[in-house]
Amino acid sequence: SPRSLPGSIMHHLWLMLLPFLGLVSVAPAEKGLEFPRYDGKDRVLDINDRNYRKAMNKYSMLCLLYHEPIPDSKELQKKHQMTEMVLELVAQVLEEKDIGFGMVDAKKDAKVAKKLGLDEVDSVYVFKEDRVIEFDGLLSANTMTEFLLDLLEDPVEVLDNALELKAFNRMDEEIRLVGFFKNQESEHFEAFKEAAEQFQPYIKFFATFEKTVAKQLTLKMNEVDFYEPFMEEPVTIPEKPHSEEELVAFITKHRRPTLRKLRAEDMFETWEDDIEGIHIVAFAEEEDPDGFEFLEILKEVARDNTHLPDLSIVWIDPDDFSLLIPYWEKTFKVDLFRPQIGVVNVTDADSVWMAMDDEEDLPTAQELEDWIEDVLSGKVNTEDDDEEDDDDDDDDDDDDDDDDDEDDDDDDDDDDDDDDDSDEDEDDDDDDDDDDDDE
Numbered sequence: 001s002p003r004s005l006p007g008s009i010m011h012h013l014w015l016m017l018l019p020f021l022g023l024v025s026v027a028p029a030e031k032g033l034e035f036p037r038y039d040g041k042d043r044v045l046d047i048n049d050r051n052y053r054k055a056m057n058k059y060s061m062l063c064l065l066y067h068e069p070i071p072d073s074k075e076l077q078k079k080h081q082m083t084e085m086v087l088e089l090v091a092q093v094l095e096e097k098d099i100g101f102g103m104v105d106a107k108k109d110a111k112v113a114k115k116l117g118l119d120e121v122d123s124v125y126v127f128k129e130d131r132v133i134e135f136d137g138l139l140s141a142n143t144m145t146e147f148l149l150d151l152l153e154d155p156v157e158v159l160d161n162a163l164e165l166k167a168f169n170r171m172d173e174e175i176r177l178v179g180f181f182k183n184q185e186s187e188h189f190e191a192f193k194e195a196a197e198q199f200q201p202y203i204k205f206f207a208t209f210e211k212t213v214a215k216q217l218t219l220k221m222n223e224v225d226f227y228e229p230f231m232e233e234p235v236t237i238p239e240k241p242h243s244e245e246e247l248v249a250f251i252t253k254h255r256r257p258t259l260r261k262l263r264a265e266d267m268f269e270t271w272e273d274d275i276e277g278i279h280i281v282a283f284a285e286e287e288d289p290d291g292f293e294f295l296e297i298l299k300e301v302a303r304d305n306t307h308l309p310d311l312s313i314v315w316i317d318p319d320d321f322s323l324l325i326p327y328w329e330k331t332f333k334v335d336l337f338r339p340q341i342g343v344v345n346v347t348d349a350d351s352v353w354m355a356m357d358d359e360e361d362l363p364t365a366q367e368l369e370d371w372i373e374d375v376l377s378g379k380v381n382t383e384d385d386d387e388e389d390d391d392d393d394d395d396d397d398d399d400d401d402d403d404d405d406e407d408d409d410d411d412d413d414d415d416d417d418d419d420d421d422s423d424e425d426e427d428d429d430d431d432d433d434d435d436d437d438d439e
Contacts, residue, residue, distance in 0.1 A: 036093055043091035044084060047102035052112050059100035061151065062127040063087075063135075063144075066118040069107040089141045090148070099148060126151060131197065136269035143264045150201035156193050159208040165216060168206055173261050176227040177251070178206040178234075180219035188222045188241040195247035202266055203251065226250070229257045230299045231306060259302035262316045270314060274346045278382065280313045280375060281351075282341040283334070287319060293362055294339035300365045301372065310376055313341075341368070343375055343382055350382040 045055055047064060056062050065087060070080055084103065091101040104113050106121050117132060118125055124135035124144070128151060137143050159165055159178070168178070177196075181189035189207060196205035208214055219225060222241035225234035237250050262270055271279070282298055285291035298315065305311050318325050318336045325336050332351045334340045339362060342353035354371050356363060363371070374380045 036089065038085060038089050039092060041092070042088070043095065043101060044087045045100065045102040047104045047112060048109050049112050052102075052116070055100050055102060056127060060098045060128070061148070062100045062102065063090075063148065064102045064104050064116070064118070064125050064127070066104045066106060066113060066121055066123055066125060068121050069105055083139065086139055086141050086144065090144050093141070093145055094148060097148075097152060099152075133200075136267070137263075137265040138267055140264070147201060147265050153201070155196035155200045156189075156205045156207050159206050159213050160210060161213070162216070165213055171204065172227075173229055174204055175202075175229060175251075175255065175257065176204045176206060177224055177247075178208070178217060178219070178227070179224040180208055180214040180217070180221055182221065183209055186222075191242060191244045192224065192247065194244040195242075195251070198244075198248055199251060202269075203255075226254060228254070228306065229261070230259050231303060256312055258306040258308075258311055259298060259313045259315060262314055262320070264320065271346065273312075275310055275312055277346055279344050279346060280311075280341065280372065281344050282313055282315045282339070283318055283328075283336050284315060284339045285319050286317050290362065291317075291339050297362065297365050297368060298341075301368050304365075305369065305372070308376070311372065341371070343380060345382040352380055352382055 045051065047055060065083065067080065067083070071077060087101050087103070091099075104116070104118060106113060113119075116125070116127075120134070124139065126133040126135060126148070133151065135144065135147055137147060159168055168176070177192075179189070179192050181192065183189070192205065192207060196203075199205075208217070208219075214220075217225065220240070224237045224240065224242060224247065226237055227234045235254070237247070239246075242250075256273060260270065282294075284294045284298070286295060295315065298313065302311075302313060318328075328334075329336055331349050332340075332342065332344070332353070334342070334353055338356075340353055340356075342351050344351045354363065354368075371380065
């Protein structure tokens, strides 16, 4: 969630993308392509101790923004109003979907927040039946609407035929699970479905009851396969059949992929899932020939090294976050029109990027693998820049000392000169006195 993390490079990034994202169309459109505009009707509730139970009982899902008290600063008030505008538009668009929307003031409504378990300010929480789902994505109307619509879907999608299986196989950017069960009444399918509810909508669950589809997936009865993003072969969860608890434990353990894509719907969760404070970050435009080639090399390296528990690469397609390109280029000092890979410290945004000397040729898989090995061993790290800065400071101090010494020498020389001048003056005076005596 877009929470205040000191020094985090994701600190309030959604603010850069908020202004009217998905609110209006650029030019007048014919009927059928009109983007919704806020109609001025207030739909977002001010949730307090008197009305929260009624709101939770009234809607099938309740979406709440837990926010700081409204500030005195006009600039921060505008930010709050823009956030509320996003919620109002989503509430308007989804008005027929039985979803309620509200805001909870961290100070004024502290009792309600405590009862509901709201603990992270500037976060959005969705209450669905007995579950609480935290929205960890970009706070824009488009992203939130898609997120909530996904939550309204069944947690498990059923694959009935070859065409649906083809679509399933094309979803290589996402974590997926698929199981083969006797029918929808099966107790093992029920356990699978209950596990799916724990991860909806971030992880996709699929099931089939068709032997022909199961055969193409090489699944046996009650077997479940786990698909890591960008991997060619799935991992079969051992010791079938599985209880809900066993499935949840396996997914939780294997949830961090070797290579994953930064997505608007869970970008903050992804960024906070670092390893010892760093991310290996790769920028590559999938639609660009060089970007596509680099991504394919990256996939090859990830597949060859997926056994390494400390290897986690975040792929960012700049086309997905075009408004952030100038910010990233300024922060990381890299050209995002070319593929890049580097190490980023999530606390202070310090980064070190792989040197690509030849602009015409991308690194080979082996060169990329060697560089990643240096990162994992600590040879390449973001502290190197800090040490260089410290050395520069030391050099400056040495220079200052040298300057001081030179100044002292100059002062001594000046003193000597003054002494010499004084002696000469005394001699002159003596000579003058002698002359006077002679006269």
